[in-house]
Amino acid sequence: MTGKPFFRVLAIGGLVVLPLIVGLFCIGVGRYSLTLGESFQVLIKGALFGRDGLDPQNYSVIVNIRLPRVLLALLSGAGLAVSGAAFQAIFTNPLATPDTLGVAAGASFGAVLALLAWENLLWIQAMALAVGLAAVLLTYWISRRKGQSSVLMMILSGVVVSSMFQAFVSLVKYMADPEDKLPAITYWLMGSLSSVTFRNLMVGAPFILVGLAVIYAMRWKLNVLSLTEDEARSMGVSVKALRLVIVTAATMITASAISMCGQVGWIGLLVPHISRMLFGSNNRYVVPASMSLGAVFLLVIDTAARSATAAEIPVSILTATVGAPFFIFLLKKTGGNQL
Amino acid sequence: MTFEVENGSFYYSSDRVVLRKVAFSVGEGDVLAVLGPNGAGKTTLLRCMMGMLPWREGRSRLDGVDLRTIPIRELWQSVAYVPQAKGMFFSYTAEEMVLMGRNAHIRIVSQPSKKDYEAARNAMETIGISHLAAKPCCCMSGGELQMVLIARALAAEPRILVLDEPESNLDYKNQLIVLDVVRRLASEKGICSIFNTHYPAHALRISGKALLLDGRGNCRFGASAAIINRENMRSSFSVDVHIGKIDIESNPYDLVMPLRVV
Numbered sequence: 001m002t003g004k005p006f007f008r009v010l011a012i013g014g015l016v017v018l019p020l021i022v023g024l025f026c027i028g029v030g031r032y033s034l035t036l037g038e039s040f041q042v043l044i045k046g047a048l049f050g051r052d053g054l055d056p057q058n059y060s061v062i063v064n065i066r067l068p069r070v071l072l073a074l075l076s077g078a079g080l081a082v083s084g085a086a087f088q089a090i091f092t093n094p095l096a097t098p099d100t101l102g103v104a105a106g107a108s109f110g111a112v113l114a115l116l117a118w119e120n121l122l123w124i125q126a127m128a129l130a131v132g133l134a135a136v137l138l139t140y141w142i143s144r145r146k147g148q149s150s151v152l153m154m155i156l157s158g159v160v161v162s163s164m165f166q167a168f169v170s171l172v173k174y175m176a177d178p179e180d181k182l183p184a185i186t187y188w189l190m191g192s193l194s195s196v197t198f199r200n201l202m203v204g205a206p207f208i209l210v211g212l213a214v215i216y217a218m219r220w221k222l223n224v225l226s227l228t229e230d231e232a233r234s235m236g237v238s239v240k241a242l243r244l245v246i247v248t249a250a251t252m253i254t255a256s257a258i259s260m261c262g263q264v265g266w267i268g269l270l271v272p273h274i275s276r277m278l279f280g281s282n283n284r285y286v287v288p289a290s291m292s293l294g295a296v297f298l299l300v301i302d303t304a305a306r307s308a309t310a311a312e313i314p315v316s317i318l319t320a321t322v323g324a325p326f327f328i329f330l331l332k333k334t335g336g337n338q339l
Numbered sequence: 340m341t342f343e344v345e346n347g348s349f350y351y352s353s354d355r356v357v358l359r360k361v362a363f364s365v366g367e368g369d370v371l372a373v374l375g376p377n378g379a380g381k382t383t384l385l386r387c388m389m390g391m392l393p394w395r396e397g398r399s400r401l402d403g404v405d406l407r408t409i410p411i412r413e414l415w416q417s418v419a420y421v422p423q424a425k426g427m428f429f430s431y432t433a434e435e436m437v438l439m440g441r442n443a444h445i446r447i448v449s450q451p452s453k454k455d456y457e458a459a460r461n462a463m464e465t466i467g468i469s470h471l472a473a474k475p476c477c478c479m480s481g482g483e484l485q486m487v488l489i490a491r492a493l494a495a496e497p498r499i500l501v502l503d504e505p506e507s508n509l510d511y512k513n514q515l516i517v518l519d520v521v522r523r524l525a526s527e528k529g530i531c532s533i534f535n536t537h538y539p540a541h542a543l544r545i546s547g548k549a550l551l552l553d554g555r556g557n558c559r560f561g562a563s564a565a566i567i568n569r570e571n572m573r574s575s576f577s578v579d580v581h582i583g584k585i586d587i588e589s590n591p592y593d594l595v596m597p598l599r600v601v
Binding site: 089094217218220221223224226227228230231233234235236237238242276280281282284 | 386389411418420443448
């Protein structure tokens with residue numbers, strides 16, 4: 001994105017406005033549907049004057065039911081996309097994502113374990129973060145040989161670590177009470193944003209926001225970190241320390257998103273690559289673009305999930321049907337080597 | 340400015356020493372060529388002397404100060420490293436790539452400033468690749484990529500340039516361009532260069548000093564013309580060579596011709 005200033009302004013403006021417009025549109029979509037204007041009115045009046053003077057049904061549907069869900073979709077989508085972009089940069093690996101590195105599986109295991117024991121969202125968040133972090137460090141450790149870690153080794157060790165933690169998840173499911181806990185765990189794992197409330201959001205959102213802020217602030221450094229380790233060091237970067245900060249931020253985002261909406265896959269791969277195709281590889285632009293496009297992507301998917309059919313479709317099914325073909329396309333096009 | 344290695348030894352395990360008591364010193368405007376057979380530890384020497392691998396014994400000094408005691412951002416504002424030009428995963432444009440060389444001057448949560456962009460543009464202009472600015476690195480030829488990496492190192496405004504086999508994968512024309520740039524940076528800007536090479540003739544062409552590794556951990560250091568001789572080449576490379584000078588259009592050229600394996 002080194003083009004003319006005019007286009008740059010247009011692109012930046014577009015990326016800021018797009019999630020807002022799509023959000024406004026999606027909040028009106030559903031069994032009880034409202035036009036753009038009506039949704040806008042409800043939101044503005046609700047924010048300024050409270051619920052007085054508004055149609056109580058409109059207020060209840062928009063503000064109480066759909067708003068937290070729309071906010072969660074925007075936030076998680078932005079977060080998962082940015083953490084994907086960050087993982088790809090720091091591991092110099094275009095196929096690194098929360099899913100392929102085992103972070104998602106690790107975080108799920110942590111969350112499921114907490115779900116079984118406490119059912120308190122803060123605990124679920126903390127456990128998801130701790131185990132997710134352990135998983136990514138394990139993957140990194142396995143893939144490193146003689147101070148190098150190739151794309152292939154990292155993907156393979158990610159597969160191993162993922163399946164290990166998925167087995168642990170199955171173990172927990174096997175031991176869970178089939179009357180009560182098992183259905184909750186199973187449905188949660190498939191990914192759903194339906195159960196979110198403002199209270200949940202208040203617990204989970206700060207983790208995502210802090211993670212996003214850290215990565216956004218350091219986004220130019222991601223370019224330097226995406227070079228080989230010797231190169232990055234020779235530019236005066238404390239590679240290990242910076243990597244650890246970014247890994248922690250990205251894992252925090254993933255763990256928090258997973259604890260609130262279950263295992264929603266593929267966004268961390270899909271969105272950063274689309275951003276690169278649109279704006280080039282410079283992370284100075286890839287990070288904000290991923291934020292915006294990721295938010296829109298998950299919101300659209302979730303809106304489809306809740307309104308396409310009478311019953312809700314789990315989000316992960318929809319992201320996978322879009323994501324898997326895209327992944328195949330990337331592999332075929334690049335051989336996993338250059339993007 | 341002086342850069343010196345004192346008594347530097349390196350080994351992975353003590354029964355196989357890679358480098359034994361390496362010692363050399365270079366100053367402003369010097370060009371030092373590091374020669375040696377495959378696997379003799381040329382790249383290891385570069386990595387050790389810059390502190391990317393720890394010396395087991397001995398030390399590197401910059402202006403008399405032990406390298407290990409210099410804060411990394413300060414160190415890498417003086418020293419810049421040009422790795423071998425290999426393919427990369429993310430296709431930054433040349434300008435974005437060169438800009439990364441400014442990293443040691445940019446704070447951790449900051450974006451590159453106007454001054455950084457200017458330094459990047461100057462670096463590209465110095466070695467004549469301004470026309471590549473918007474070209475993605477993945478679409479470049481080996482020669483172009485090598486020049487971009489040199490520009491990236493220059494963008495840090497270093498006093499010492501360390502180059503790992505800068506010309507070995509290039510064709511004749513690009514070899515000459517790279518060698519010429521290294522020589523020009525030394526003579527015009529006083530930038531000291533230390534580079535690995537497989538070509539003794541290149542060492543004689545541009546470098547006043549040479550360091551010859553023999554593959555058994557030993558090294559010889561001195562003026563290129565004195566170090567690169569028949570006996571030393573024979574003992575390091577196990578190859579008989581003919582070394583001569585020829586005048587072409589009244590310019591003298593050094594010639595190193597391999598004759599046979601010993």
